[in-house]
Amino acid sequence: MREGRDRFGWFVMLPGAVIVAVPLVFPVGSLLPTIRPWLGLAVPVLAGLAAWRRSRPALAAVMVPLVAWLGVFGGHLLPDGDEPHDLVAVQHNVSDENPDPAGTVRTLVAGHPDLVAMEEITPEAAPAYAAAFPAEYAHHTIHGTVALWSRHPLIEAAALDIRPAGLGDDWNRGLRAVARTPHGDIAVYVAHLSSVRPSPTGLDTARRDDSAARLGAALAAEPHERVILLGDLNATTGDPGLRPVTAHLATDGSDFAFSFPAALPIARIDHVLARTLTVTAVRTLPRTGSDHLPIIAGLRL
Known part of the structure; x- marks a missing residue:
């Protein structure tokens, strides 16, 4: 059973995670830059699949798009505060x-x-x-x-x-x-x-x-x-x-x-x-x- 879960992580989840992460970091064309922030919605879906399969490699794979999304957009989750302006x-x-x-x-x-x-x-x-x-x-x-x-x-x-x-x-x-x-x-x-x-x-x-x-x-x-x-x-x-x-x-x-x-x-x-x-x-x-x-x-x- 553990072997099957690990295969799911390595051969299903990891490629899926990379497919989400790559356009986050390297968007091309006109459509991807427009929808890029919304690619983060794939993270909870992948996390749910990983939890369902109880696969450690699958959970590790979820970190790939999560880190990519936070690297690009994480700073914008923080409040801007009352910045001075002229x-x-x-x-x-x-x-x-x-x-x-x-x-x-x-x-x-x-x-x-x-x-x-x-x-x-x-x-x-x-x-x-x-x-x-x-x-x-x-x-x-x-x-x-x-x-x-x-x-x-x-x-x-x-x-x-x-x-x-x-x-x-x-x-x-x-x-x-x-x-x-x-x-x-x-x-x-x-x-x-x-x-x-x-x-x-x-x-x-x-x-x-x-x-x-x-x-x-x-x-x-x-x-x-x-x-x-x-x-x-x-x-x-x-x-x-x-x-x-x-x-x-x-x-x-x-x-x-x-x-x-x-x-x-x-x-x-x-x-x-x-x-x-x-x-x-x-x-x-x-x-x-x-x-x-x-x-x-x-x-x-």
């Missing part, structure tokens, strides 16, 4: 079908952020959003379907062309402005990268990756040392398609604070990233009328 930014894809612009704005400004970025603002809904912002957010700019509200003056506000090849001039999902803050001028980008679509061969990321490359080129050429990017990037920061962007900017390093889909969030595809500023604890805000959750982050100079 600015606060909110990012939200409000959805072009949002039935409650005023309620959405109330949620976004409840934490008194300095900057509020929004995507999927339609021309019809834009006046309702503008009317809902308190007077202290006197500075704002809208280009296409992306917008930025600020407590601080905005200069050099203009559309940013991150349009993938083959799309027309009506595709306007990027902007750049300079926020004149008490801490100095900061270049602020708002971007909504192309969506990832299912295809017969898997996930079609070509347009998103094209958008990311164009955004990355703009960031590389940005003359201001301090830069903040707020946006729905339709990818997690571990996705190789975002490397043109993450080569220039960083976030808090956590893969948690899941923002999409709002009904059952499984990934953070909405981001606050920065250069020459430190992004502190990112968290989600309560649900609005959107299919995304808003995120809020501190920024330390």
Whole structure:
């Protein structure tokens, strides 16, 4: 009986444990980086099988994915505490079908952020959003379907062309402005990268990756040392398609604070990233009328 249990551990559990652990440490493609935190759910399943078989090798095999998961995500289980910050930014894809612009704005400004970025603002809904912002957010700019509200003056506000090849001039999902803050001028980008679509061969990321490359080129050429990017990037920061962007900017390093889909969030595809500023604890805000959750982050100079 013991020999049979040990065989189960060595020849069944160990290969299964390695299959789970390898993509945790070495994620590839667009799908694995998105679901990588959830691979940890395999650990209790494997542990249950090991306990059922009462196999010591099987129990030892469970440690392989457990150690891998803790090595990647364990630090994010610890509370962030009240980290100091100089600015606060909110990012939200409000959805072009949002039935409650005023309620959405109330949620976004409840934490008194300095900057509020929004995507999927339609021309019809834009006046309702503008009317809902308190007077202290006197500075704002809208280009296409992306917008930025600020407590601080905005200069050099203009559309940013991150349009993938083959799309027309009506595709306007990027902007750049300079926020004149008490801490100095900061270049602020708002971007909504192309969506990832299912295809017969898997996930079609070509347009998103094209958008990311164009955004990355703009960031590389940005003359201001301090830069903040707020946006729905339709990818997690571990996705190789975002490397043109993450080569220039960083976030808090956590893969948690899941923002999409709002009904059952499984990934953070909405981001606050920065250069020459430190992004502190990112968290989600309560649900609005959107299919995304808003995120809020501190920024330390």
